[in-house]
Amino acid sequence: MSPAPKVTAVLDVDALIDDPGTRVLVCCGSGGVGKTTTSAALAIRAAERGRRTVVLTIDPAKRLAQALGLQALSNEPGRVEAADGGALSATDGRGELHAMMLDMRRTFDEMVQSHSPPDRAEKIISNPFYQTISSSFSGTQEYMAMEKLGQLAATGEWDLIVVDTPPSRSALDFLDAPQRMSTFLDGRMIRLLSSPARAGGKGLRKLVGAGFSLFARGVGTILGGQLLADASAFVQAFDTMFGGFRERAEATYELLRSPGTAFVVVAAPEPDALREAAYFVDRLSAEGMPLSGLVLNRTHPVLAPLSATRARDAADGLRGAPLAAAVLRLHADRVDLADREERLLARFTSAHPAVAVTRVPVVSGDITDLDGLREIGARLAAASDVTGAEAVASEQSLRPAR
Amino acid sequence: MVSGKGGTGKTTVAAALALALASGGRRTLLIEVEGRQGIAQLFDTPPLPYEERKIAVAPGGGEVRALAVDPEAALLEYLELFYRLGMAGRTLRRMGAIEFATTLAPGLRDVLLTGKAKECVARNRPDGRPVYDAVIVDAPPTGRIVSFLDVTTAMADLARSGPIHGQAEGVVRLLHSPLTAVHLVTLLEDLPVTETLETVDQLLAVGLPPGAVIANQVRPQWLPDRSVTAAANGRVDADRIRAGLSTAGLDLSTDVLDGLVAETVEHAVRVHGETTALARLGPPLLELPRLIDGVDLGSLYGLAEALVEQGVGVGAGVLA
Numbered sequence: 001m002s003p004a005p006k007v008t009a010v011l012d013v014d015a016l017i018d019d020p021g022t023r024v025l026v027c028c029g030s031g032g033v034g035k036t037t038t039s040a041a042l043a044i045r046a047a048e049r050g051r052r053t054v055v056l057t058i059d060p061a062k063r064l065a066q067a068l069g070l071q072a073l074s075n076e077p078g079r080v081e082a083a084d085g086g087a088l089s090a091t092d093g094r095g096e097l098h099a100m101m102l103d104m105r106r107t108f109d110e111m112v113q114s115h116s117p118p119d120r121a122e123k124i125i126s127n128p129f130y131q132t133i134s135s136s137f138s139g140t141q142e143y144m145a146m147e148k149l150g151q152l153a154a155t156g157e158w159d160l161i162v163v164d165t166p167p168s169r170s171a172l173d174f175l176d177a178p179q180r181m182s183t184f185l186d187g188r189m190i191r192l193l194s195s196p197a198r199a200g201g202k203g204l205r206k207l208v209g210a211g212f213s214l215f216a217r218g219v220g221t222i223l224g225g226q227l228l229a230d231a232s233a234f235v236q237a238f239d240t241m242f243g244g245f246r247e248r249a250e251a252t253y254e255l256l257r258s259p260g261t262a263f264v265v266v267a268a269p270e271p272d273a274l275r276e277a278a279y280f281v282d283r284l285s286a287e288g289m290p291l292s293g294l295v296l297n298r299t300h301p302v303l304a305p306l307s308a309t310r311a312r313d314a315a316d317g318l319r320g321a322p323l324a325a326a327v328l329r330l331h332a333d334r335v336d337l338a339d340r341e342e343r344l345l346a347r348f349t350s351a352h353p354a355v356a357v358t359r360v361p362v363v364s365g366d367i368t369d370l371d372g373l374r375e376i377g378a379r380l381a382a383a384s385d386v387t388g389a390e391a392v393a394s395e396q397s398l399r400p401a402r
Numbered sequence: 403m404v405s406g407k408g409g410t411g412k413t414t415v416a417a418a419l420a421l422a423l424a425s426g427g428r429r430t431l432l433i434e435v436e437g438r439q440g441i442a443q444l445f446d447t448p449p450l451p452y453e454e455r456k457i458a459v460a461p462g463g464g465e466v467r468a469l470a471v472d473p474e475a476a477l478l479e480y481l482e483l484f485y486r487l488g489m490a491g492r493t494l495r496r497m498g499a500i501e502f503a504t505t506l507a508p509g510l511r512d513v514l515l516t517g518k519a520k521e522c523v524a525r526n527r528p529d530g531r532p533v534y535d536a537v538i539v540d541a542p543p544t545g546r547i548v549s550f551l552d553v554t555t556a557m558a559d560l561a562r563s564g565p566i567h568g569q570a571e572g573v574v575r576l577l578h579s580p581l582t583a584v585h586l587v588t589l590l591e592d593l594p595v596t597e598t599l600e601t602v603d604q605l606l607a608v609g610l611p612p613g614a615v616i617a618n619q620v621r622p623q624w625l626p627d628r629s630v631t632a633a634a635n636g637r638v639d640a641d642r643i644r645a646g647l648s649t650a651g652l653d654l655s656t657d658v659l660d661g662l663v664a665e666t667v668e669h670a671v672r673v674h675g676e677t678t679a680l681a682r683l684g685p686p687l688l689e690l691p692r693l694i695d696g697v698d699l700g701s702l703y704g705l706a707e708a709l710v711e712q713g714v715g716v717g718a719g720v721l722a
Binding site: 227340 | 409480622624625649666
């Protein structure tokens with residue numbers, strides 16, 4: 001068996017989502033750990049506990065989107081209703097759940113339109129280079145998620161905004177991408193490339209010397225004149241609105257640092273995901289951003305206290321009882337798996353002892369309806385100081401049909 | 403080319419494939435293109451530079467080399483070749499000018515990466531044999547693999563002539579030839595399998611050759627086939643289990659037995675899902691087991707061996 005886990009602080013999910021001071025809840029984590037599902041489950045739980053909640057999802061799986069009543073990209077929140085068409089049942093009647101799926105292209109278009117006079121906005125949007133930037137630049141999705149969050153917060157309509165973050169390899173991308181995009185859109189580089197003689201000032205020319213004109217010529221040859229001309233026209237048209245653009249990004253960044261914002265990091269019990277989670281935890285603390293805790297998603301707690309060795313020995317000794325032998329062997333595998341997951345978590349918590357943790361035992365199969373999300377919500381909130389195994393065993397709904 | 407949905411273990415599989423194809427005295431090159439140093443972590447070596455390095459000895463005397471291609475370094479390499487930037491190159495890179503240039507046209511990054519891979523494939527030893535018997539690319543995930551390999555479309559955004567354009571034509575020929583195969587790594591779960599099947603169709607649509615599907619992290623099935631469906635629906639004969647266990651001297655309390663039954667149901671649900679997933683995939687299919695303790699260098703050799711046992715080898719058809 002694994003060494004007894006050290007006393008780990010427990011993430012009390014219900015306290016977090018019930019706290020009227022929590023206005024924004026951001027779910028971060030590397031790709032494939034279940035961020036979108038976690039966000040949706042937190043949102044539905046918050047709504048049913050009486051908060052007027054909106055969840056901003058990014059690229060949800062089809063059936064999850066359907067469960068939330070999202071048929072297509074929708075740039076405005078729509079109310080989520082229970083399967084029977086009635087409202088979600090909140091204890092005090094105020095709770096509501098609204099959901100949306102980020103449409104990054106439309107968010108970008110709307111931003112351009114709101115920041116510049118119509119003729120100029122038209123010019124920007126029809127520029128071929130804008131089309132590239134607004135659809136395939138890595139970082140656009142993060143930037144637009146931030147922008148949308150800023151808009152939702154500015155309405156003042158919501159008790160709680162739950163934000164899913166774009167799928168990326170690194171959880172840090174969510175914090176870094178907007179800055180990268182700002183740097184990119186700040187016209188300095190493109191001016192250097194399109195008219196190196198005039199831009200950059202003497203100091204810079206002295207620094208890179210003739211190398212720069214050569215570089216600009218080389219890049220021009222590779223990319224082609226048309227692309228550079230489009231890019232240059234785009235940046236010029238964009239220039240006037242750039243200040244406003246950056247201001248908004250900064251305002252949203254400040255919102256993330258404010259006391260009303262809570263971050264939860266989602267990780268699967270795998271080395272890569274936990275390593276990314278650790279980077280992210282360090283980064284949040286360096287930025288002075290408030291981390292609420294870690295959601296360790298899709299764990300496999302042991303449901304029967306019987307050691308792997310004893311189970312395997314007994315299976316080896318069984319004759320003529322294939323079902324019982326199979327049960328013992330699958331149990332032994334499960335004990336090994338649970339041990340490994342606890343070891344990985346222990347490695348994380350010993351480096352980050354202050355981070356509160358909640359374990360979410362795996363739900364087999366896809367989430368296809370609101371009940372599935374409620375179930376995840378219940379597991380998220382089944383926080384106590386008992387181990388995951390006991391927490392699960394105590395949940396009546398998890399007992400198998402007999 | 404090895405791709406797969408995020409989280410399916412494509413880097414591990416690419417590394418095991420590089421080892422398997424190098425066994426018996428061959429030499430392979432494992433290329434990383436996403437700048438995350440996954441190969442170095444896997445082989446427990448310091449971060450890879452933009453330079454081919456030997457990282458492992460294969461069973462039977464072969465060797466695996468590795469290379470982390472970085473599009474910015476590749477662009478500088480090109481520019482150096484044609485324009486001799488000298489010291490300015492480094493300054494430009496520090497200023498972000500190189501990154502900016504590759505960002506202007508997202509397709510350019512991909513062309514630089516596949517171009518470097520092509521250069522490695524085409525390189526010959528003095529005696530005329532290729533330097534590498536096989537080149538394995540730990541390619542971008544399935545969401546991006548088609549645009550990554552569809553060099554023709556990427557080039558449409560770029561200049562119609564010039565040094566990169568010339569090379570890109572060679573890359574297109576190579577990628578669309580029988581010398582290339584795009585292997586897809588998946589888990590036996592609904593979403594990754596769906597994404598794998600969609601990717602196969604997308605690859606075929608642009609004339610790229612799909613290779614094998616590799617089901618990774620396959621876990622053992624303990625239940626007899628005939629019990630799986632019933633158990634997956636929650637029907638487990640607890641009395642029979644109890645009786646069986648007592649013959650082995652295990653007399654368990656009801657609570658413990660309930661726990662075992664619950665675990666059995668979860669196991670059956672998973673096995674049922676995996677069987678369905680396997681049926682959807684069809685051949686050519688390779689399987690790799692789930693490693694309970696995670697992947698380290700030793701277990702990587704075990705995975706390579708599992709691939710060799712399933713017929714993987716240079717000139718072996720499916721994975722040639």
